[in-house]
Amino acid sequence: MKSKRRFQFDYISVTMTIGILLYLAVLILPLLLSFFYSFTNFNLLNATNSFIGARNYVSMLNDDTFVSTLRFTIGTTVIVTLLTNIFGLVIALALNQTGSFYSVLRTVFFIPQVLSSVVIGFIWSGMLNSERGLVNTLLRQVGLIGTDGNISWLGTPNLATLSVIVVCIWQMAGFCTVVYLAALQGVPQDLKDAANVDGANSWQTFYNVTFPLLAPGVTVNVVILLIMMFKLYDIILVMTATGPAGSTESLAFYVTRMAFTVNKVGYASAMAVVLFIIIAMISAGLGKFLRSREVEY
Amino acid sequence: MNTNRIISQLVLILVTVVFGLPLYMAVVNTFKTQEQILADPLGFPAPFTLENLANALGRPDHLIARGLLTSTILVVASVFFIVIFSSAIGYYIARHNTRFTKGLQLLFLAGLMIPSQIYLIPIVQIFRKFHLIGSFSSMLVVFIGGGLLSFAVFVYSGFIKNVPVEVEEAALIDGANKFQMFWIILFPLLRPATAAVVIFLSLWIWNEFLLPLILLGPGKGVTITLGVYMSLGQLYTINYGQMFAMMMIASLPMLAFFFAFQKEFIAGLNSGALKG
Numbered sequence: 001m002k003s004k005r006r007f008q009f010d011y012i013s014v015t016m017t018i019g020i021l022l023y024l025a026v027l028i029l030p031l032l033l034s035f036f037y038s039f040t041n042f043n044l045l046n047a048t049n050s051f052i053g054a055r056n057y058v059s060m061l062n063d064d065t066f067v068s069t070l071r072f073t074i075g076t077t078v079i080v081t082l083l084t085n086i087f088g089l090v091i092a093l094a095l096n097q098t099g100s101f102y103s104v105l106r107t108v109f110f111i112p113q114v115l116s117s118v119v120i121g122f123i124w125s126g127m128l129n130s131e132r133g134l135v136n137t138l139l140r141q142v143g144l145i146g147t148d149g150n151i152s153w154l155g156t157p158n159l160a161t162l163s164v165i166v167v168c169i170w171q172m173a174g175f176c177t178v179v180y181l182a183a184l185q186g187v188p189q190d191l192k193d194a195a196n197v198d199g200a201n202s203w204q205t206f207y208n209v210t211f212p213l214l215a216p217g218v219t220v221n222v223v224i225l226l227i228m229m230f231k232l233y234d235i236i237l238v239m240t241a242t243g244p245a246g247s248t249e250s251l252a253f254y255v256t257r258m259a260f261t262v263n264k265v266g267y268a269s270a271m272a273v274v275l276f277i278i279i280a281m282i283s284a285g286l287g288k289f290l291r292s293r294e295v296e297y
Numbered sequence: 298m299n300t301n302r303i304i305s306q307l308v309l310i311l312v313t314v315v316f317g318l319p320l321y322m323a324v325v326n327t328f329k330t331q332e333q334i335l336a337d338p339l340g341f342p343a344p345f346t347l348e349n350l351a352n353a354l355g356r357p358d359h360l361i362a363r364g365l366l367t368s369t370i371l372v373v374a375s376v377f378f379i380v381i382f383s384s385a386i387g388y389y390i391a392r393h394n395t396r397f398t399k400g401l402q403l404l405f406l407a408g409l410m411i412p413s414q415i416y417l418i419p420i421v422q423i424f425r426k427f428h429l430i431g432s433f434s435s436m437l438v439v440f441i442g443g444g445l446l447s448f449a450v451f452v453y454s455g456f457i458k459n460v461p462v463e464v465e466e467a468a469l470i471d472g473a474n475k476f477q478m479f480w481i482i483l484f485p486l487l488r489p490a491t492a493a494v495v496i497f498l499s500l501w502i503w504n505e506f507l508l509p510l511i512l513l514g515p516g517k518g519v520t521i522t523l524g525v526y527m528s529l530g531q532l533y534t535i536n537y538g539q540m541f542a543m544m545m546i547a548s549l550p551m552l553a554f555f556f557a558f559q560k561e562f563i564a565g566l567n568s569g570a571l572k573g
Contacts, residue, residue, distance in 0.1 A: 019382030
């Protein structure tokens with residue numbers, strides 16, 4: 001197998017070649033083109049397209065919108081990743097039982113994973129509508145707000161950000177839960193028994209025995225959630241359309257808007273490159289760090 | 298200890314109910330009239346109406362009905378081609394250990410973490426130049442050759458590494474060609490990998506929004522998510538019954554798919570398929 005051979009004309013090599021060429025054409029070549037665009041002032045409206053060096057990257061630093069979208073993206077990403085992991089782990093611990101009761105509950109938590117973000121965004125927009133939404137209706141019924149009280153969930157910057165965070169957690173909780181459930185099932189019972197025999201209480205057993213063994217689950221959940229959140233677009237578009245006053249605009253949304261609505265292709269490409277680098281660093285760096293913490297037993 | 302257990306059970310049920318409330322609301326309100334929904338959003342649908350579903354499917358602009366058809370064709374065609382390409386590439390990577398395969402793996406790794414915007418920006422420029430924007434087949438090509446292919450390649454290469462090579466050698470010695478060996482002997486053994494690929498790709502492609510939004514553009518045919526987005530964007534006052542009915546129609550195929558293959562779904566999630 002190792003010796004150098006001429007290209008063999010068989011099913012595998014032909015199919016593989018077509019597939020790779022397609023991938024190069026659709027993904028790799030455009031990726032390189034984007035890098036190239038990012039050093040130009042390519043703009044469809046002004047019909048400019050010349051090489052401007054790293055100026056796009058410098059303008060980002062002085063672009064208030066870029067800074068605020070980056071801040072929004074990092075903030076929501078960190079909060080959602082953290083809270084979804086905690087929530088998913090707690091639910092997984094509670095659901096780590098056999099029986100149809102638990103499997104029904106597991107299904108409830110997983111269903112949002114099957115729905116499209118667009119559907120999720122609309123369901124929650126309906127829920128959070130200030131006059132007719134279920135959330136305010138329920139709050140009125142239990143008397144937390146007056147009978148004519150309206151909390152404008154999507155109309156005030158902080159509450160809109162909070163709403164987006166809650167919806168993202170709701171969407172991804174099932175994923176974390178399922179991954180943690182699988183990890184929990186991989187924790188050998190005799191290790192937990194041994195800890196019990198040694199006099200550990202259930203918290204100590206969890207903290208010292210179970211939790212370290214969940215590390216592979218943590219790696220998957222943290223990396224996948226971070227990547228998901230850095231690409232956040234659909235839910236924002238449906239729920240807030242970046243409002244109020246741009247307070248819920250994500251970086252991915254800003255890139256898309258610049259590229260396809262404002263038509264500043266060069267600048268959008270530069271920001272897309274930054275987004276790509278952030279995601280690549282997270283997947284590679286954090287993934288490596290988290291994997292190094294995984295223990296063998 | 299026993300009361301503790303009962304309390305924790307109750308808390309668990311409460312959390313599940315709160316978590317499931319949006320889902321419950323979407324389901325019951327699909328079958329209610331606007332008046333019923335506004336009067337009692339959580340009530341059971343009595344009397345029961347199918348009008349919302351019928352209205353959504355029978356819209357004069359056909360956004361929902363056409364969306365269903367387009368998305369079905371898109372999912373079937375993309376998954377079909379991705380399985381063919383990715384299984385061959387995955388097979389090659391699994392069975393060779395050269396600088397070339399290492400390079401290939403690195404190349405496909407990029408596809409897993411790339412934000413779609415970065416390749417959509419140049420693609421849109423190219424498509425505009427050649428008048429390919431708004432065409433279903435050019436969108437299909439982007440779906441087949443994009444990041445989803447990467448995912449499938451890693452699932453197949455990871456899985457094939459654990460399939461003993463003797464199976465293939467025996468088939469080749471018996472006079473089978475590579476095509477016969479691959480599809481008759483090897484492919485049936487790859488069932489779990491194929492299940493994971495088919496399930497997740499179908500789900501992701503069905504629910505994908507950004508690609509069709511950018512590549513199809515308004516008015517040039519819609520996928521189901523695009524159809525839902527466009528029809529709901531047009532409503533000036535929210536007709537909740539309509540809204541929930543559309544979302545029900547958009548979600549039902551994948552929900553049915555999920556309930557039919559729940560085991561494979563969960564197994565796929567945990568097989569390391571997503572650990573890239």
